[in-house]
Amino acid sequence: MIGIIIATHGDFSKGILNAAETIMGKQDNCEVLTLFHETSVEDFADEMTEKVNNAFEESENVMVFTDLFSATxxxxxxxxxxxxxxxxxxxxxxxxxxxxxxxxxxxxxxxxINTITEKAIDAGEKGIDEFFNLMEEMDKE
Structure with missing residues (x-):
């Protein structure tokens, strides 16, 4: 089973995992990392390394989901x-x-892992829309 790590600012990682597990049930081989103002980059880096290494002990493949491009x-x-x-x-x-x-x-x-990556990104992109745009699209059909 592919290891999944969710690493975000604040408790977002905990919240999004909680929401996903509410819908899909408890997820094995999934970890969260949280970065707060008081967390040093060094401590966060050490925790990330530990989580990634642990995930690779459980699986041949690991995916890390983060909130922002180019942030810690x-x-x-x-x-x-x-x-x-x-x-x-x-x-x-x-x-x-x-x-x-x-x-x-x-x-x-x-x-x-290639299929999961592709389908996850596609679902993430398609999951963003606005109500009236959706209604317009439905009316066209």
Missing amino acids: PYNQAVLNGRNRNKEQYRVICGVNLPMLIEAFNQRMLQKD
């Missing part, structure tokens, strides 16, 4: 990937609930 959680996830096989490690920024649910669903279906 993302940067630390990328730094942890610099000596990893790119076919076994993915870092995806902009995590949202549709993306995470799709990743869990594809993982449950035992899809490969």
